[in-house]
């Protein structure tokens with residue numbers, strides 16, 4: 345069997361102790377296969393950010409096992425965790441977090457700057473990633489010369505340039521109007537169709553219904569986990585299976 349990108353088994357996350365003890369995750373088990381497109385929804389305080397931090401190697405669970413691309417992250421040192429994060433995860437945030445007065449292609453190259461990749465190779469890979477999000481012709485534009493949707497697409501290219509096993513997006517359309525949001529979601533659809541594995545947090549039902557799989561968290565537990573027909577993404581009905 346091909347190993348899943350994410351294999352989380354009965355994880356808990358407890359913050360604080362004594363009276364201030366909070367069980368943010370309370371026995372979460374889930375697997376995400378390569379090529380999956382998963383939306384995570386849930387009310388405020390249900391554990392979404394805690395789960396994303398663990399899936400993104402920003403934090404480790406209190407108990408339970410978390411394997412990312414076969415690597416058990418609970419056993420890693422902080423330094424090893426940072427390496428796993430750089431190798432495995434591409435992050436996309438609500439705020440695009442691009443470097444101002446710096447060209448799109450230079451922004452996309454940034455994650456490669458510390459990996460010893462040569463300048464020409466960095467440029468080639470950054471241009472390839474920009475092409476994936478349809479912005480090769482905007483490579484020399486600085487963030488302020490780009491629309492919000494284009495800036496988020498540059499941020500997606502930056503997340504992809506290291507060829508991560510998983511694209512992790514936290515409310516990627518949260519700062520965008522509906523038109524720009526649609527532009528970004530269309531890019532995510534295309535990337536997923538090309539085989540990229542995507543997990544995104546959203547509070548918008550419309551976006552949750554668009555993913556191939558919808559996981560709802562409630563009180564630190566998986567309340568539901570439903571998958572749609574793979575080809576139905578663009579269908580108007582969007583019936584959950």
Ligand code: ADP
Pocket residue numbers: 359360366367368386387388389390391392393394395
């Ligand atoms: P969501 O992202 O769904 O709003 P969170 O994962 O941020 O939920 O939080 C889940 C629970 O854990 C909440 O009760 C929250 O108050 C608590 N929590 C989150 N982070 C911390 C922290 N660093 N210290 C203490 N409690 C926290």
Ligand code: MG
Pocket residue numbers: 392393394
């Ligand atoms: Mg949150």
